Amino acid sequence: MTRMLSRALAAWIELMTRHAIWVIAVGIVITLGGAWYSMTHLSMDTDDSNLISSHVPWRKTYIAYQHAFPIYNDNLVIVVDGATPDIAGAATDKLAKALRQQPNLFPSVYEPGGGQFFAKNGFLYLSKDKLQSLSSRLTQIQPFLGRLSADPTLPTFFDMLDKAMAPDAPVDMNLAPVFSELAHTFDASREGRYNRLSWQQLIGGDQPGVSDQRFIIVQPKLNYGALLPAQKPMQAIRDAAKRLNLDAAHGVRVRQTGEVALSDEELASVTHGAAWGASLAFLAVGIILYLGLRSWALMGASLASLVAGLVGTATFAALAVGRLNLISIAFAVLYIGLGIDYAIHVCLRYREALAELGERVAGRAAGVRHALTSAISDVGLSLALCALTTAAGFFAFIPTSYSGVAELGLISGVGMFISLVVSLTFLPAAISLMKPWVPSTDTTTSRWAPFIGRRAQRLIWTLSAVAVLACVMALPFIRFDPSTLDLKNPNDEAVKTYRDLLAHSEHSPLTLVTTRPTLAQAKGLAARIAKQPHVSGAMTVANFVPGNQTAKLSIIGDLALTLAVTPPDMSKHADFGARKQAIADFAQHLTAYRKSDTGDDAAAARDLAQSLSAWRDWFAQQKPAAQKQILASLHDRVLSGLPRQIDGLADAMNASRITLKNLPESLRKRWIGTQGQFRVEVSPSGNLDHESAMRKFVASVRQAAPHITGAPVLELSAGHTVSSAFMHAFIYAAIFISLFLLVLLRSVVDTIRVLVPLALSGLILAAATVVLDIPFNFANVIALPLLLGVGVDSGIHVVHRLRQREHHRPFLGTSTARAVILSSLTTMAGFGSLAFSRHAGTASMGQLLTIGMLAVLITTLIVVPALFRILRE
Template sequence: MGNFIERRLEALIGHLVQASVRHRWLVIAAMLCATVAAAGYTVRHVAINTDTADMLSAELPWRKAYAAYKEAFPYFADTLVVVVDARTPDLARESATALARALAADDAHFDDVFDPASTPFFRREQLLYLDPARLEGLLDDLAGAQALLARLADDPGLNGFLTLLDDVAAHGDDAPARLDTVLGSVTAAVDGFLAGDPVPMSWQRLVAGADEPGATRVVFTAQPRLDYTSLLPAATAIEALRATAARLGLDPAHGVTVRLTGGAALGYDELRSVMSGAEQAGLLSLVMVALCLVLGLRSLSLVAATLLALVAGLSFTACFATLAVGTLNMISVAFAVLYVGLGVDFAIHVCLRYRELCNGRSQRDALLGATRHVGVSLALCALTTAIGFLAFLPTSYRGVAELGLISGVGIVIGLVISLSLLPALLDVLPAPRPPAPSRTAHLLERVADPRRKHHVLGIAAMAALLAAAALPFARFDYNPLHLNDPAAESVRTFQDLDQDGAMYSIAMVAPDEAAADTLATRLRALPEVGGVTTPDDLVPGDQNTKLDLIDTLRLTLGSVPVARPASPLDARAVATSLARLAGDLRAAPGDTARRQAAAALAMALDRVRTHLTTLDTSTAASWLAALQDKLLHHFPAQLDQLADALDAQPFAFDDLPAALRARWKTADGRARLDITPAADLDDNTNLARFVAAVRSITGPSATGTPVINIEASRAVTTAFYEAFGAAGVLIAALLYVILRRIGEVVIVLTPLLLAGLLTTAITVVADVPFNFANIIALPLLLGIGVDSALHIMHRYKTTGEDDVSLLASSSARAVLFSALTTAASFGNLATSPHAGTASMGVMLTIGLTMTLLCTLIVLPALLRRYVQPTGSLT
């Protein structure tokens, strides 16, 4: 059976090569036209779906749970989390409100903007969310500031402010207790104005004292319109948001920073870092591949033919992908990586055997002899590798299933190209010079000297045992955030917001509020759970107590004054007021701290007056208007906010804004629970424990980022286990059909298994865990490993054809330079800013190195120990 297959393959390959060489110009022209047509079709019709969720089967239970959750609460998927930080609470709130309103009006780029803190409801009810002790202290501060606010409201401009400060400073011991703090704030604002600082003084700090935690940060969400046919689906919306922020002057120069995170921003930054890494690696990869081909083939004609054949095969494979799949995903686009790695392998084997046979033969005879010799092993390699890839088709990992289909067919395309277009090109190009002795081969021969085969096998056995001991420590990093560029804004902002675990929460939909409360009680008892929020938690408790406190203050203050228009500014009058206030401040009574604060402000006012005298009338007017804005810009807003807050009313869940209610309760009464962790979920062990603990209460209906990360990793690893298991069985069965000896099948697979063990052990020692990105390298390593072993086996068993030693032969050189070319092409991905891409480059480099060592050192020792040359592979 094996000999029959080999003879039939050899005959078929011979006919194909002879026909291609005989009609070489027709083949080249036809292939050129077909390559251009295939590339054109691909460019016009290919699409890329960058939604990573679609890479896994929608029938998986956890995906169904997430789909049901998104249907009930569609507001939490693919969002932009907008984080506005400012130097003062007033500026943060003002900036966030302006940005949110502008984005809400931009319905071309955003479907929804959710900024609840800026709504009239929360402006009115905000005090009810404070605990009674903090509320009482705040109300005391407001009562103490009431007289000052009322007086300034009569003239909320620079004139009125200077007059107010003068009167307050003159009161001495009767002045407000926090006068020294007020004076210090005004001094800092004046000094900042003179230094060119544009940030207005905070009136919230003057009225309410110290900032509440997080007071200088406002966070709101926006749902961008995403275009999944674009490589960067959120790009247009993010660019529009950035442009809006710039137009509003929300930048560090004005005391504001606007940062983005959330699913849409993380995906955007990830894809940008991938593209950036690919761009920076592209030129380096091209140079290194060309250098490896030149060093390996040592002939420009062979290099040119190899590259042309590679381009043609890649074009046809991309066209097939477009026809068969249509829309590629973030995994299946890696078919190009796999094709280049394996397609160049085929071409190198043909070219090196051809160059080897050119010594003493005509060009045509050498070409036909080379393809006849390596053609069978190439065909068998293509068949085994294609089976390995196609084994991914039945898995639930759709991304890898599509990758397997495209790459499996691509391998067959590469084989046909290597036995048709490549011989035609080689026949019309100048013949290469015969090979010179290879120092690399001689070094390998010394290492793998037949007399040392027992030493080699002994060392390999010990290495296998040590590597096997490391297997239990291999791990899969199921946090996709670790794949992103750690320096990306969205990643750093996500980590900043996740200090309390809010970004890594689990969501659960309960049938009703009563069920939600029952679940919440049970979940809060878990040590892994830091907190649980239900719809009931959105309604503050102790409302009557808090409303009594607010009513007391309302009675004390009366109505909150409304700011009137500021009086006109006159430079001379202002200068007089400045001089009078500075003098009164220096004479103001009080303790040491107050006198020091008063003296510092007096000096600042002197500097203002001195500068004012240097300005002409028109310049002085605009300059004083700017100073007035610096000191009083936020004063009217503070009065409005105080008036709203003192109008608080009791409320229940149904009184909340509709947009907020919809995020916690559906129209049919189902309630959402938000479950946050007690530990840092950036640690995978904590993540697994948190998910397991929560699901022990909620069952499989819990969803959210932690659950998705865990379940996606399980689906991926299960898919790879299934696919590699099926591929191993099918490849072993095919090898047995070909070789007819179980021992030889074991010998072919042993270096591959050893390389896998060693690669895994090195990842453990080097702390390079498997992840969603670098696991893509495994099919390529499988293909190269099987191919390399078959080529060496074929060369060894047919060694009677010439007297070239095994590791000095073209087959060994082809194995070596094929691996080096692949490593040169993709190993430099290790320099990518995208951590996932970099890990893929590292994994490929480790795996290819181990595959080379096992194929070129361990396999020859096994062959010399257990196999006799027969003149035929079968």
């Protein structure tokens, strides 16, 4: 059977070499056509959730939720941070207004807790006691607001403070907030920092939405025909922020995160890493090829075959799958590292055949064809077997629910057979045309190669046993990281912003959600969940209908009669002398106030006095022109936020009764589904950046709602699904390869000789994840099954060589050992280039594959020979 296959291969190669020009021409046409087709038909899918099969139960639950609430799909979250709540609020309003003017890019723009509805009805969301307290405070300061609205100048502002600090002040006020705000303002003026006194904090500190961090949620128009679908809307947001001066120089920071931003930035990292990795792998493989083959012609033919096979694999991906995901895009780098192995074996055997040929064939062309026919008839069958075992390592993931790696396995597994076909067609045709005459001058032995005697054999056995024991001790500490966030580039803005929200924001993005057919059921479930540990609260649309509205509207009505303020005329300005004198008078009154002050605002008064003194000393050192500019700037710092707050108070005086029916549509569709379902959202009580906290949160909520979904459930469930898929794939690959070896080698002992170093390499790789703190994740989980398929190839070559020749010469000096080393180096070059990717998941895949291949190389070249009988000392 073997001889028949060898003769068939010889006849095939004879055909390829005699019609080499036609083979090359057809190969070039097919490659160019495949390149065009793959470039125009191969798309990218950046949705992390699609890495898992949609038929898994927990995915079905989430998909049903997405259909009920499509408004939450493809969201872009804009985080606006301001130096003060006033600045944050004003910046958010301006940016949201600018985005609404671009409906072609932003069909949906939503401000949580913002907009006209909450500006008008915000007071109704306060408790009755807080609203009464706010009403009393506003009533007390109404005379001051009235006077300041009529004359919004620095002298008026400081004169009002002077009167408030006087012993016979008409109203007993807590001045600590004003003192603190003024201290910050004077410090910022002296230090040249942007700052605005927060009137919102001073007047309406108890209002909802008083925060220096605000959000805008947009659903942008995505262009899936572009490489980065959200690039245009994300750039439009940056341009709008720049145009509106929403930057650090004006006390504002605008950042983007959310599903869309994370996907786009991850896609940019992955594609950049794939392109960089493929280029680096190609260069490294080229260098290693030349060093190993010592022939420009052979190296050029091998690299041309590599490109043809890579394009063919990409064409298959476009035809069979149609898209690449965040994991399967690594197929190119994996192919470069693995696909070149067949060309290496063909070229090395070709050189040996030339050396064996000598002068027996007349004519160079005939000699090249004869050497090619002899070489491929010798190694062709073993190359086919190696393609089968390597593909098995990839195909092992196809039956699993891990769609992301299953697609990579399908593409790369078929790519191994494409590489085999190219190596048996295009490569021999290219060599026959170039006719490189480079007979091998290497001998089967080398003086430097050590001979493994009985003493060395025992030492290898002992060291292997120690290594196994040490690795087994590390196995309990192996962990799987289910976080998709940890796979992304940690330096991307969207990732850093998302982590910042997890750690510091009151609004965690990791919430759990579920639906109920009626509002009563949703409210009942929310009440039960809210009592669970690790839960900060559970909301439904009913939470947006305030309680005690009759009493609250009465308080607001009374306040409206008292709080009669008009919008301030900001065109009024005091002259330089009046401003300077007002500050001097204020400093004197503050000194007098501190002598008699023993209240709660004493500390704030002390801080203000220190800041004011430092500011006045600095101010006195400035030139007259600079002093005028400083006081004009101080006017803006103190009073520019007043008009917005006065307008906000005027809006709040027009509050009306809220019902489910008159809630704004933008709010209703976020809580009431397309089929009338009512949404329940559960927030955690702590930071879920750690897996243990996330597990506790999910387990606690599931006691009340077993079928709840949301980002934490998706992350944990995906981790369980992928780890199970990894175990199944590893078992499938191990069973297939073991049976394959038994059939191929027809010896249980030789099968064990191949599998033992592979098992040791797997243990070393597993222990390395613990020592180097590189946990298994969604991307690098392919390492063990793949290394099993790749590593067995070298083991087969070594066992065949050791079976054919008596083990009385240094094995490391043989051509087989050199071929194993060279092919392993090219594979590690391909895998290792992935380690330089900015995408953390791809980088960890490259790291583990490189470590695993190094372990396979060492154990194959040292442990396998030590398992054979020593015939010479």
